[in-house]
Amino acid sequence: MTIDLNDMEMLLSFAQEMADLGYKYAAFNSDDVNNSNTIEFFRDSSGAKEYCLVMTNDADYFESLPIDKLVSDLEALMQSGIDTSVNEAFDLTAFARLDREKREILDNNLNTKKMNQKNLDFLKDQLKYSGFGETLEGVLKQNLEKGDKEFKIAHEAKFGSDDVKAELHFKKSDQSDMYFFNSYKINLQKEGSKDGLEQIFYINKDNNVTMKEAYNLLEGRAVNKDLKNKEGEVYNCWMKMDLKSAADDKGNFKVNIYHQNYGYDLEATLSKYPIKELLNGEHKENLIASLKKGNVQSVNFIIDGNEKKHFIEANPQFKSINVYDGNMGRISNREGKDKKQSESESNSVSKEQKNTIEGDSDSPESVKKNNRKSKSHSI
Template identity: 60%
Template structure:
C-alpha cells in the first residue's frame, strides 16, 4: 500500500465532511489492492437521514487510489421516497457532506470551483430539481460573479441586528455561503424578533422565515427595515432637540415644539 496515498485520501475524506471514523476501513480496503472499492457513511440532520457511499478507484498506471465521488441517499422524515444525488470530487474545493445536504434541501452554496482549463472561479451553486442527466443526477445551476448577486447588499435591505457587529456579520455571511438556514434577530418596532434566513442568489435576495420557519414576504421585511430606520431617525432627532433645548435655556422648549410640528407636517 502507498502510505502517502493513504494519508492524502484519509485527509481528503475527513475534510469533505466524513470525519475520521472511516480511516481504519479505508486502510484495510487499500491494502486489499482491489481495482475499486466503496465505503459507507451515515449522517443525521435533525430528523433527516443521509446514507452515503464513497467511491474509490485504483489507477491503471500505478498503485495509487483516487476518491472519485460520493452518492447521497437522503431520506426525509416526512417523505416516503428518498432523494439521490452523486457529488464528484474535483481538484481544489469539494462540496462537503453538509453542503451536499443543503443543496439537496434546495438551498444555494457558494464555492470556489475549477474550470476544465484549470482556472479557479467563484460561483453560487443550486440544484435544479426540474432537470436531470442520463444518470438521474439533478443539474447544478451556477450563478457566477458576473451574475451580480451581492449577499451583503441583499442582507442590508433587512433589519438584521447582527449586521451591526463586524464579527457577527462575517460569521453570518460565512454560514449562508455554506447553504445553511441561519437564525438572526430582526428589529421590529424597536423589539427583537427571531427569524431565519437563507441566501437566494437566483433572485438576488435572501429568503426570510419567522420563528416557526414559515416564509415571510420580502416586501414585508423591507418595510420593517424602513420602519426601523424611521424610528431610529426620529429618536436621533428627538435627542438632538432635547440637547438643543438644554443649551438654549428657557426659550428653547417653544422652539423645539415648532420644529417638531414642522417635522410632523413634512412626513
C-alpha cells in the same frame, strides 16, 4: 565462490584490508574451496580478467568479482548467524544470491507498506476535508490491503431530523497501485417522505462539494464556491440544484451556476434588513460564511426596539434572501424590508417631534424666546 567456513573471518578481514589498500577486484578458482591464501586481488578489472584467462584450463575455471561485493557477501554471511567454527565448504555465491533475493523481497514489502501508508494518509485527508470525518480509517485500510481494482464504503449522517446516506467510490489507478477517491453518491431521506433524493458528486482537485454542502443543495438551498475552469482560472459562483426538473440518465439533477458576474452581493442584500448580527464585525463575518455554505442561519431582527428571532438563507437567483419566522414560516421580502424601513421612519419621526417641540409657540422655551425678543424691541 566456494569458501572454507573455518577461514571466513580471516578472509573477510583480509578482503577489507586489500580494499583499503586500493584493490578493486578478486580472482579465484570456481571449482576449488577458497580461503585467504588462494584468492588473488587486483587493482583493476583488466588485470583480474587477464589472470583468469591465464589460469583457466580443462581442469580449473577462474573468475573474478568486485572486492566490495565479496566483502558485502561475507558480512551478510556473518550476520546470518551461521556456525563458522566448522571446517567445511560453503557456497558463498548461492547464499549471496538467496540473501539478495530475500532482501529485495523485504525491501519491496517495506516500500509497499510505505506506499500504502502514504496512500492511506492521502485518502484520509480527502475524506476529512470532504466532510466525512475521521472515522473511516479502519475500513479504508482494510480495503486498501485487499488490493481490489475498486471498492465502495458506506457512510451515514444525520442533519436535524433528516437521514443522509453516502456511498463513497474508490478506484485504483491504471498507471500505479495508488487508489483515488473519485466520487460519492448521497441519498437524502427526509422525515415523513417515502422517496429519497439522490445525487452523485465527483471529487476533483479544486472543485469539491462537502457532504454538508451536498445536503444543503438537495434541500434546495444555494452554496457559494470558488471553482476552477478548464484553463485553471479561479472564479466564484453560487450553485443551486434544480429539483423541479427531471433528473438525467444517471439520476442527477441539473445544477444551476450563478457566476460572480451575475451581480448577487450577499452582504449588500443583508444590509437591507434589520439584522442585529450585522452590527458586530465578527458576527457579521460568521453569518455570511455560514450562508455561503448553504445553511439556514438563525438571526435576530430588531423591530420597534425589540429583538425577534428569524431564520434566513441566501437566494442568489433573485438576488435576495429568504426570510422565515421563528417557526420557519416564510416571510415575504417586502415585509422583512418594511420592518427596517419602519425602524428608520420611527427614528426619523422622533427627530421631527423634537424639532416641532422646539418650534412650538406655546411651549415654555418658545415663550422665553419671545419674551427676550420683546424686551429687545422695548429697549
